[in-house]
Amino acid sequence: MSARAAVLGRIRASLGERDEEAAREAVARRLAAHARNVVPTRAQVDRDTQVGMFVDQITATHATVAQVAEENAVPAAVSAFLAQHNLPAEAVLAPDVANLGWDSQPLLQTRTGVPVEADQVGVTAAFAAIAESGTLMLTSGAGSPITLNLLPDNHVVVLRRSQITGTLEDAWDALRAEGGMPRTAMFVSGPSSTADIELTLYLGAHGPRRLHIVLIED
Amino acid sequence: MRATSHLFKDNVAKALADADLQTALYRVDKNFTARRTAAVTALPEFEALRDDAVRIKDHTLAYLDLYLETFERNVTAQGGQVHWAETPDDARRIILDLCQAAGARTVTKGKSMIAEEVALNPFLEANGITPVETDLGEYIIQLADEPPSHIIGPAIHKTKEQVSDLFHEHHRQFGKTQRLTEGGDLVAEAREILRPRYLAADVGITGANFLIAETGTSVIVTNEGNGDLTQQLPKTHIVVASLEKVVPTLEDASTILRVLARSATGQQMSVYTTFSTGPRRPGDPDGPDAYHVVLLDNGRSKLLGSDFQDILRCIRCGACFNHCPVYASIGGHAYGWVYSGPMGAVLTPAMIGIEASHHLPSATPFCGRCEAVCPMRIPLPKMMRHWREQAFDKKLDTVRQRWALKVWAWFAKRPRLYRRITRLAVRYLAWRGRPRGRMSDLPLTDGWTASRDMPAPQGSTFMDQWQTGRRP
Numbered sequence: 001m002s003a004r005a006a007v008l009g010r011i012r013a014s015l016g017e018r019d020e021e022a023a024r025e026a027v028a029r030r031l032a033a034h035a036r037n038v039v040p041t042r043a044q045v046d047r048d049t050q051v052g053m054f055v056d057q058i059t060a061t062h063a064t065v066a067q068v069a070e071e072n073a074v075p076a077a078v079s080a081f082l083a084q085h086n087l088p089a090e091a092v093l094a095p096d097v098a099n100l101g102w103d104s105q106p107l108l109q110t111r112t113g114v115p116v117e118a119d120q121v122g123v124t125a126a127f128a129a130i131a132e133s134g135t136l137m138l139t140s141g142a143g144s145p146i147t148l149n150l151l152p153d154n155h156v157v158v159l160r161r162s163q164i165t166g167t168l169e170d171a172w173d174a175l176r177a178e179g180g181m182p183r184t185a186m187f188v189s190g191p192s193s194t195a196d197i198e199l200t201l202y203l204g205a206h207g208p209r210r211l212h213i214v215l216i217e218d
Numbered sequence: 219m220r221a222t223s224h225l226f227k228d229n230v231a232k233a234l235a236d237a238d239l240q241t242a243l244y245r246v247d248k249n250f251t252a253r254r255t256a257a258v259t260a261l262p263e264f265e266a267l268r269d270d271a272v273r274i275k276d277h278t279l280a281y282l283d284l285y286l287e288t289f290e291r292n293v294t295a296q297g298g299q300v301h302w303a304e305t306p307d308d309a310r311r312i313i314l315d316l317c318q319a320a321g322a323r324t325v326t327k328g329k330s331m332i333a334e335e336v337a338l339n340p341f342l343e344a345n346g347i348t349p350v351e352t353d354l355g356e357y358i359i360q361l362a363d364e365p366p367s368h369i370i371g372p373a374i375h376k377t378k379e380q381v382s383d384l385f386h387e388h389h390r391q392f393g394k395t396q397r398l399t400e401g402g403d404l405v406a407e408a409r410e411i412l413r414p415r416y417l418a419a420d421v422g423i424t425g426a427n428f429l430i431a432e433t434g435t436s437v438i439v440t441n442e443g444n445g446d447l448t449q450q451l452p453k454t455h456i457v458v459a460s461l462e463k464v465v466p467t468l469e470d471a472s473t474i475l476r477v478l479a480r481s482a483t484g485q486q487m488s489v490y491t492t493f494s495t496g497p498r499r500p501g502d503p504d505g506p507d508a509y510h511v512v513l514l515d516n517g518r519s520k521l522l523g524s525d526f527q528d529i530l531r532c533i534r535c536g537a538c539f540n541h542c543p544v545y546a547s548i549g550g551h552a553y554g555w556v557y558s559g560p561m562g563a564v565l566t567p568a569m570i571g572i573e574a575s576h577h578l579p580s581a582t583p584f585c586g587r588c589e590a591v592c593p594m595r596i597p598l599p600k601m602m603r604h605w606r607e608q609a610f611d612k613k614l615d616t617v618r619q620r621w622a623l624k625v626w627a628w629f630a631k632r633p634r635l636y637r638r639i640t641r642l643a644v645r646y647l648a649w650r651g652r653p654r655g656r657m658s659d660l661p662l663t664d665g666w667t668a669s670r671d672m673p674a675p676q677g678s679t680f681m682d683q684w685q686t687g688r689r690p
Contacts (some may be wrong), residue, residue, distance in 0.1 A: 007461070007515045014522035027284045030277070030466050037270040037473040040263045051576040061489070079313040085417055086394045114504050117417060133486040139326050142501040146450050168472040181296075181433045183498050183505050184450070192443040194370060194405060195483075196355035198242070198378050199249045202405040205354055206412065207443025207490070 006067075036169050043132035043166035050131035054164050055215070056111075057134020061190030062203055063211040065137060070216065072101040074158055077214045078114045078123060080107045081156060085210065087120055096125040096143035097158050113147045115152050122148035122208075123156045129164045136213070137171050140184040149186060155208035160218045219337055219365050221570050223338035223554035226577035233548040242375045243546050244366070250540035253484025254591065261486075267476050272595050274470045275462075275531040281523060285431040285464045286513070289664055292434025293621070296496030298509035306336035309514045313338060313423070313456060316510055317347050320419035320454045328438060328445030329353035330425030331534060333371055334556045335569070338423075349423075350415045352444035354408055361388045366557065367550030370482050370536040380402070412444075422506070426459035427533065429472070429511070433466045433495055433562050436511060439478065441489040449494060455506040460514045462530040463509045468493075476534060477593035482535040496590055517568055525604040530566050531594040538588035538598060544581050558586035560598045567605050576614040579605035622662075637681050644675045651675075 002007075043050060055065050066077045082089055090109045093102070098112045115122055127139040136157055138213070140146040149155060165171055168187075175185070192207030203209055222229060233239055258264045276287055288302040301316075303309035309332075317325060325342065327333060327349055339349045339360070351360040355373035359366060361384045363536035364371030373381070381404055386397045392411055398404050424445045428437040436457045438445040449455040465471050479485040498505030521527055539545045539559030555575070556564050563578040579602035588598045609615055610623070629636045651657045651674020659667050666672055677683065 002302070003304045003308060006304055007284070007302050007513075008518055010282050010515070010519035011286075011461075011522060014519055014524070015280065015283070016523060024284060027281050027288065027466075031288065034432075034467055034469055036469050037274065037617055038259060038266040039261055040267075040476070042261075048432055057486070117413065125375075135487050135491075140502055140505055142503065145503040146446075147504045150446050150450060154645070169469055172468045172472070178580055181435060182494040183491065183502055185493040185495075185496060187487060187493075188489065189485075189487045190489050191605070192441070192506065194354045194442045196373055197359065197376075197381055197401045197404060198354070199245050199371070200401050202402050204409065205405060205442035205444065206352065206416075206447055215678065 001182070029090050034172070039167055039169055040132060043130075045166070047161075047164070047210055050166055051161055051164050051215075053131040054129050054134055057131070058129075058189065058213065059134075061134060062193070063190050063213060065213045065215055066146055067215045067217060071158075071160075071218070072104065074100045074214050074216065075102045075105045075108065078121075079108050081154075081212050081214075082108070082121065085154070090119075091123050091156070092119045092122040092148060092152065094124040094144045094148050097123050100158070115148055117151065119152045121154045121156065122152035123158065124148050125184050126159045126163060127185070129159055129176055130166070130168055130171055131189070135187050136187045138186045138188060139175070141182055146184045146186070149188070150207050153204070153208060154210045154212065155191075156212045156214060158216065160212070160215050160216045162218055178212040179193060219292065219334075219556065219557040221566075221574055223566060223570065223575035223578055226552065226554060226581065227453065229552035230548050230581075238377050238380070239375050239549050243549055244379065246371070246540060247546045250483070250536075254481055254537060254540070257480040257484040257486065258485050261476075261480065264477070264480070267473060268593050268595060271474045271477050271593060274465055274473060275594060278465055278470075279462065279527065282461065282464070282522065284459060288431040289434055289464050289641045292431065293496065293509075293511055294434070296434050296509075298434065298496040298511065301510060301512045303512055303514045304516075306514070306516055309336045309458065309512055309516075310341045312336060312456065313514050314342065314345055316456055317342065317421050317452065320343075320421050320508070322347055322454075324348045324350060324415065324419050325423055326350050326352050326416055326419040326448045326452065327356070327423040327595070328422070328424035328440065328448040329356050329372065330423065330458055331556065332425055332460055333423065334366060335516065336458070336462060336514065338458070338505060345387075350412070350419065352412055352416065352442075352448050353440070354376045354405065354442060354444075357408060357412065358384060361385075365551065368536060368539055369534050369557070369559070369561075373684075375551065381460070381486060411679055416447045416451050419448075419452045421454045422450075422452040423456045423458060424449050426457050426463050426511075427478070428471045428678075429464040430461055430466075430468060430471055430493070431464055433616055434616050435468075435493050435495040437471060437491065437493050439475070439488045439491050441485075443490050446492055447587075449492075450505055451675075453506060454510070455494065455497070457509075457511045459511060460516070461518050464640075474487055474593075478533055478535050481537040481591065481593040522566055526564065526568055526601055528596045529561065529568070529601060531596055532561050532565075533594060534561075534591060537591045537593065541587040541591045543583060543585060543587070548581075559604075561596070564598055564601045564605070567608075572605055572608050572612065573614060573617055576605070576609035579603075637679065640679045641682065647675050
């Protein structure tokens with residue numbers, strides 16, 4: 001007998017007698033319904049309040065936010081962030097953010113694609129953001145290399161105001177509408193951190209030391 | 219690991235005498251409990267979320283076979299593979315086969331209690347594969363060659379000085395000869411040492427906080443991002459998880475996530491919560507080429523429908539550790555196996571046998587704090603009592619304990635006699651405790667009086683007070 005059959009057999013033996021057809025139906029119904037459980041009401045508010053809630057919460061987790069009026073102001077905001085932290089004027093761009101008019105920053109060297117170990121700055125787009133907990137939702141895909149979210153010391157995320165939703169459940173609905181699960185969906189609430197030495201918080205454990213969000217007022 | 223749970227009393231004596239450990243445990247108690255309380259009070263729906271979380275897991279367990287089949291089907295549909303392991307030995311062999319098929323020489327690992335449960339690292343090492351732990355806490359205890367002492371903070375028992383010593387000793391081979399003393403410098407050095415290991419690894423192994431049936435997804439929750447680098451950089455991602463991690467839908471995982479981080483560290487969400495579904499897709503510029511899930515049973519299927527089924531709801535948040543007066547006194551290693559704290563006192567006997575671990579469910583004052591803070595409302599004290607019954611039935615406790623219980627039971631079943639005897643005992647003890655109101659020795663209680671005085675009873679017995687209308 002295969003391990004699979006043995007394990008499933010033991011589970012069934014432990015669960016005891018049941019109406020098999022009704023059981024399968026109950027499971028199928030549950031899976032198809034995507035029913036929401038209790039959802040905190042805090043983030044079920046209008047968009048303006050959600051935007052404020054998102055910014056407040058993600059900055060509380062040591063991320064920084066710069067707001068810009070339109071998308072062609074993003075490159076200047078990225079340059080300003082690099083200058084502020086004395087970083088070299090170089091960035092690796094996700095294809096999703098490659099056409100934001102980077103020519104406006106002639107001193108900023110950009111490359112599009114996946115990062116290598118030496119790269120200091122990655123710029124990516126977000127899929128959505130969750131106001132309830134101050135969380136970015138980043139998905140993998142042809143236009144969004146997942147390692148750009150992880151390898152460079154500095155991670156800049158371009159987020160549109162219209163992408164900010166209330167809750168995780170809202171984000172799942174949006175993702176299902178776009179065709180379902182990507183290989184990776186990362187929920188990021190702040191820069192990488194650890195408290196594994198004497199429960200003291202240190203930033204930049206393995207992932208980015210800095211997380212900077214450029215928020216477009218679209 | 220070789221269990222030392224049968225040596226519990228010796229382990230406890232050592233732990234109580236370890237000044238560094240006592241300092242570390244004081245830190246746990248002070249930090250985690252306050253953070254959890256703050257996070258829980260800030261969310262009005264917290265209790266309702268707990269109720270839903272319990273319902274979700276109970277529902278899933280009632281149809282566990284069907285949800286696991288659905289999970290497997292969806293993993294396969296996304297190009298991944300599910301492997302079933304009945305025993306730790308099966309799990310180790312499956313993982314080794316996968317590593318060898320990938321031509322692996324080094325593997326990076328995200329934090330996984332299941333990998334600890336099956337003792338994966340020594341097995342890989344014995345077969346010529348170098349496992350590299352990447353969670354900072356796990357990395358520290360890997361260097362120290364110790365098991366984790368807490369499920370979410372494996373190295374919380376280590377002081378900064380001890381970490382400094384370990385890094386100084388083990389990082390010399392990488393040209394790091396300077397001894398570091400600042401926490402931030404230690405974190406930075408570990409980061410620098412581990413970076414090339416991530417990039418060189420052929421296989422990345424992570425655990426799973428959830429498996430999602432609906433989509434065939436595995437979920438990990440970290441603050442460091444190590445689990446992400448571990449799974450995204452190598453060509454092969456292996457997830458090792460136990461059966462009961464499965465939940466039906468993304469919505470269900472979202473609900474439990476809301477109680478998980480708050481109960482664990484007092485965060486609303488951990489820094490990284492990552493949902494992984496299959497290998498990289500056509501057109502994806504990065505991510506692993508292969509995705510495997512090793513599903514471990516190791517006795518869990520037999521806990522279903524038993525007195526211990528509720529422990530399968532456990533989401534490994536560590537809240538019961540942080541609120542346990544016993545854990546706060548002795549730490550995790552004294553429990554002598556992979557899992558410690560109240561949940562370990564319930565799970566360990568199920569995995570290594572009550573014969574080898576009957577001290578664990580006895581090491582409790584039954585204060586009930588663990589159950590009170592458990593986000594999944596697991597009746598831990600009740601299950602410890604079930605184990606104690608089994609230990610008694612199997613005659614695992616000492617002759618003296620058994621006789622004491624038998625004598626007590628004989629009296630307890632004769633209420634009138636019991637009351638008369640206790641009335642006499644109260645008077646005798648009050649007289650004996652004069653004039654200090656306590657006594658420093660008493661027959662049959664040397665375990666208690668060796669390190670503290672026994673207080674003398676004040677006034678009459680509980681039953682007498684009750685009958686005269688006094689309600690304590």
